[in-house]
């Protein structure tokens with residue numbers, strides 16, 4: 001079960017194969033507020049989680065699960081609590097173990113559901129909540145190499161989309177409009193933080209100043225150019241940092257995860273860059289990039305198999321990614 005943010009998801013996974021993966025998005029619920037409202041999210045999870053679990057079990061067929069995994073953090077506390085209670089109750093009633101999983105570990109290991117990664121790999125997890133570069137030496141052995149110092153990449157997309165007058169969430173809107181624009185139309189700055197950390201607030205401010213200094217409606221061809229130029233700056237930054245991380249760590253594979261991993265320009269650019277460097281870009285399908293329970297079930301199964309299922313019951317909004325003991 002995955003309920004860390006605004007997607008209610010339940011899935012059944014067996015030996016790295018996805019048997020079912022039900023995702024009930026809350027996007028429409030939060031759209032009027034232009035962001036996720038934690039209490040509304042928690043209430044919506046409460047309504048949706050049991051039907052999602054029923055559907056996932058039904059679609060998977062066969063016998064019941066050997067264990068129930070759920071997201072223990074990081075995420076929003078209320079939503080996390082709903083999933084934890086549902087998962088732990090189900091596990092207790094079925095007489096199977098409950099496994100609390102780190103959400104980021106789910107994103108890192110999601111690539112195993114569709115690819116055969118070569119370890120060590122570098123994972124880039126970019127969503128509305130995080131922008132993290134993670135070195136995974138093997139499943140269960142992680143080091144965070146870099147993260148954003150301010151806005152997450154998806155948050156930058158959402159905030160800039162708002163400046164453009166586009167609806168929430170802005171990532172898919174900008175992606176769609178950028179397809180018809182010129183990425184060289186506006187020279188937005190490339191966020192320049194040394195090392196492998198990220199910063200996107202300067203880019204957001206640059207867009208704001210550009211709109212202020214060039215008044216007039218941002219529509220049609222101009223809007224497409226603005227979207228393409230902004231998108232290029234983000235895709236270039238994410239790609240270059242991920243490639244630098246892979247070079248530094250001797251990784252041959254770069255895995256993408258998080259909502260921004262659905263971005264068409266990022267996928268294309270990372271693929272080109274990896275091909276040029278003799279690396280491989282592991283790009284999960286969209287359903288496994290955005291928040292989903294299949295990746296949580298898979299990470300939980302891996303932990304159980306390794307005897308590394310955490311006993312902790314507590315959910316933690318800012319749970320750090322730790323290696324298995």
Ligand code: KG4
Pocket residue numbers: 005126127128129130153154155157158169170171172175258259260261262263264289290291
């Ligand atoms: O992983 P996710 O579904 O939820 C979390 O934030 O954890 O990611 C949602 C974020 C939003 O900020 C959304 O604007 C962004 O991912 N996003 C995209 C695209 N699709 C979703 N950003 C850029 N291009 C996209 N195609």
Ligand code: ZN
Pocket residue numbers: 103107127258259290291
């Ligand atoms: Zn996520």
